[in-house]
Amino acid sequence: MKKIINLSFLLGMIFVLYSCMKMEDAYKEYVVPDGITYPQKPVNAKAYSGDGRVVLKWKKGNDPSIVKAVVSWNNKEQEREFDIDGNKKDVEIVLDNLEEKNYSFIITTLDSKGNSSIPVELNSVVYGDSYKSxxxxxxxxxxxxxxxxxxxxxxxxxxxxxxxxxxxxxxxxxxxxxxxxxxxxxxxxxxxxxxxxxxxxxxxxxxxxxxxxxxxxxxxxxxxIPLTIIDRSGWSITASSYEETGQTGYGGAEPERVLDGLIENTPNAGLVPTYWHSRHSGDSPGYPHWLAVDMKKKINIKRVVLQCRNDPNCTTGYPFSNFSILGSNDGIEWTNLETYDIYSRSNTAPQYYPVDVKESYSHFKIIMNQAYDNGKYAHLAELSILGIEQE
The missing domain is CATH 2.60.40.10 (Immunoglobulins)
Structure with a gap:
């Protein structure tokens, strides 16, 4: 029984000594053997960059004696002093009107007797006019x-x-x-x-x-100002060929049909084909086919807009799978601008094809290079341009 009591007493003493050691660890950074007291240093200190300023944040910790903080930089040539609210757990300090550059800040806390904590160093950057430019x-x-x-x-x-x-x-x-x-x-x-x-x-x-x-x-x-479709009312157009009489029995499919703003056979269209069609009666030329437009004024072309047929006699959409856009200022000498594959064969909505050139042209040509399914004919309902008219 006596041995058990002694063992319990020994374990109790070890626990007390350990607890004292833990308490000593908690405060040993503030006390040194000669009796000088160090206030608690900033806990979890962080620096945040800004526009002509830096924000410093840290936890005040458990030391109630802290009343001030001193922040210095530029090798301690500059410093600012701030009061610390003893009732707040979090400290936030704003250093403003700072020059644009990288900084190293030294933070120390002080108690009411003027004792200083162990310093904490933080790095940050200030942004200004150079960054803004x-x-x-x-x-x-x-x-x-x-x-x-x-x-x-x-x-x-x-x-x-x-x-x-x-x-x-x-x-x-x-x-x-x-x-x-x-x-x-x-x-x-x-x-x-x-x-x-x-x-x-x-x-x-x-x-x-x-x-x-x-x-x-x-x-x-x-x-x-968003771009809109360039006015086509003064344009003229020619084609490699067109169907003069045979198309759907309504009197031909001239190239001008791609400029009329209509894409299907309707009463408003006078029951005539509202699309261009390559010649398919008599001599029927194969690919490539082309349409050439004189816009009468220089245009900086940004998009070429195509729209395929949308009528009962055409359920497949575009007959050609690949085409090129060329530009000219005289209708004789042509510059290749872009070549494309059709985005979607059966999509009857307008399809916009980008043209990335700085030059402006008064003429453009669309060359239909090859067909889907090895076909021979070509047709198109609408052809227009998004761009910027030049003075």
Whole structure:
């Protein structure tokens, strides 16, 4: 029995000594053998970058004696002193009006007797005019109208400077200002169905240069008027061939049909074919086929717009699978601009094909290079252009 009591007493003493050691560990960073007291240093201290400023945050810890904090930088040539609220567990200090550069900050806490804690060092960066001059709006490749729907095609965002998103501003059909947020990582086209046709759109981009930055930087707004289909009323057109009399029995399928704005046989169209068709009676030429347009003025072409037949006699859509676009300023010498495969053979909606050239042309030609299914004939319902008229 005596041995059991002695063993229990020994274990109890070990526990007391261990507890004392733990308490001593908790305070030994504040007390040294000669009696000097060190207030508790900042706990979990972090620095956050910003626009002309840095924000410092830390946990105050368990030491109730702390009343101030001193932050120094530039080899202690500069420093600021801040009061610490003893009732708050979290400390937040803002150092503003700072020069744009990298910094190393030294933080010490003080008690009411002027004793200083062990210093804590934090590194951060301040952004300013130099950074602001390096950021630009995400570039808008093209904005255009597709049957009163606004289509926006953005170029790939350069995220190296911290681009996060772009905001687009536009008026809806009721005249109310709307905002659309486009993530920097999104490369999808934006299609807006409630855009008020004829009104200006604008946009600007927003940047966060690093993961610790507390400020969002924004660019100046850019304005844009969406492109619409170029007026075709003065255009003239020729073709490699066309069906003069035989097409559906209504009097031919001349190339002018692709400029009439109609895509099917309707009473409004006078029950005539509203598409061009290559000649298929008598001498029937095969591929390639072409249509050449004189626009009468120079156009910086941005999109070529095709639309296939949509009538009971044509259920397959486009007869040609590949085509080229050429430009000219005299209708004689031609420059190849782009070559494409048809996006979707059976899609009867307008299909938009991009033209990436800086030059402007008064003439353009579409050459249909090859057919689906080794076919011989070609036809097309509508041919138009999105672009910018030159003065």
């Amino acid at each position: 390096s950021i630009y709006n995400r570039s808008l490749n093209i904005a255009y109208l597709d049957n009163e729907k606004l289509v926006l095609e953005w170029n790939t965002a350069d995220i190296s400077n911290g681009l996060k998103y772009t905001e687009l501003y536009y008026l809806n059909k009721q005249g109310e200002k709307q905002t659309l947020k486009i993530d920097a990582y999104s490369n999808e086209n934006n299609i807006i169905t409630d855009y008020r046709v004829g009104t200006e759109i604008s946009y600007k981009s927003f940047f966060i240069p690093d993961t610790t930055c507390v400020d969002v930087f924004e660019t100046s707004q850019e304005a844009n």
